[in-house]
Amino acid sequence: MENVPCTMKAWIYGHGKPEDVLKLKSDVVVPELKEDQVLVKVMASGLNPVDNKRMLGIFVQAECPFPLIPGYDVAGVVVKVGSQVKNLKVGDEVYGNIHEKALDHPKQYGTLAEYTAVEELPNPRVSALLRLLHCRSPSEQLTKAFNDASSPPVNPFLCWEARVELAAWSFRYLAKHVFGASRVVATASTGKLELLRNLGADLAVDYTKENFEDLPEKFDVVYDCVGQCERAVKAMKEGGKVVIVIGAVTVPAFVFIVTSNGADLEKLNPYLESGKVKAVIDPNGIYPFSQTLEGLAYVDTGRVAGKVVIYPIQQDN
Structure with missing residues (x-):
């Protein structure tokens, strides 16, 4: 188990225009782990139109208390497990959508952060191990794998x-x-x-x-x-x-309003593994963590040709 810090870098927001309310903070408390959760060190996070809509307050009646961290899709590494977790262990490379429902009471802690907490049971949101894709070098392999894995989760559930x-x-x-x-x-x-x-x-x-x-x-x-x-x-x-x-x-x-669970992601996983279904990342759609606002603005244009991904997530506390 790695030495998990008490605080982390994360994007937090109130309600308003994203460029006005979304702020990068370096002293956000790392989520407290529940017994049925795993703590994931975030390597990549996918952006979705709902992220902007939540900031604008369109779903204000369903929000958690502030401060809020946006983000649904995640690819990362398990660094800590709760006492009731059975199927995942420290070191597992995982991906998924951490919110069971897109609009109805999403979590306070999303994926645009260095760490996020995800339930394993009874419907695991992070349930399918990440397959590292073949690239020319280990660093390229890891980069491509995490980017690809953070791309799928929200859209296929629809x-x-x-x-x-x-x-x-x-x-x-x-x-x-x-x-x-x-x-x-x-x-x-x-x-x-x-x-x-x-x-x-x-x-x-x-x-x-x-x-x-x-x-x-x-x-x-x-x-x-x-x-x-x-x-x-x-x-x-x-x-x-x-x-x-x-x-x-x-x-x-x-x-139709999307919900998600690990069982559905597991049904899709063989198609991902076989290559019949592939993640498509916009050619201009990979942004570093510090440029998350630019990534969200690009999503908001409605002209993207693939998923927009935040990579790498800064982890240099």
Whole structure:
């Protein structure tokens, strides 16, 4: 067991614009470990749009007391285990989403910190050991492995639980490679069409030139993650389904709010290990810990082509 300090560097926030309220502090108390938790030394953390939304106070009724540390996705190393932990040990390299529910009472201590605490049982959030990918040198291997592992967790849970194609960049499309969809159609701007095809889309639609709802082809399932529900319903087959995660609902569409647990991540893990599903990190999407604000601003543009990752997390107390 490494010598865990009493305090750590972490980003903390109040409510307001992220650039005004998010501050890097060097004296934040390391989370106190509960008996069913492991303490993870954070190597990389993935950023998500919900991080910005929480800072803006959109989910203020579900927040914990201040100070709050943002961050959902984590890849790191177990440095301490609680007395009731059975399946993880000190030294295990792990990844996962530390929040069981994206919006409903997320934890006070997120992953944009040097250390974070995660439950193992009964539904382990950090349950799948990290596979170190083949790179040219040990340092490159470790860097790539932690970046890739911090990329997946939040996005695939949306797809796994809703059983629909996820129009996001973190993976090859789960609908095709995991759920066996016979045909996947996705939309993007002109410069990202080839990436869509490489991810497994049978048809890549340029939304700057064509309205997807006007296609002669209609679809069994339409997944809307940008708030265009009325258009999505027009693209649905009779008897089909439209799932949205943001914006107003047009019947018969329904809203889906993500939850996560280790059991689902374990189901996805074989696809990650085999390479059928791969993390996609935006070419400009790796930011050092000190530039977390810049990373969040990039996420907020809505123009990322993959996951945005914070790496390395500073650990030089």
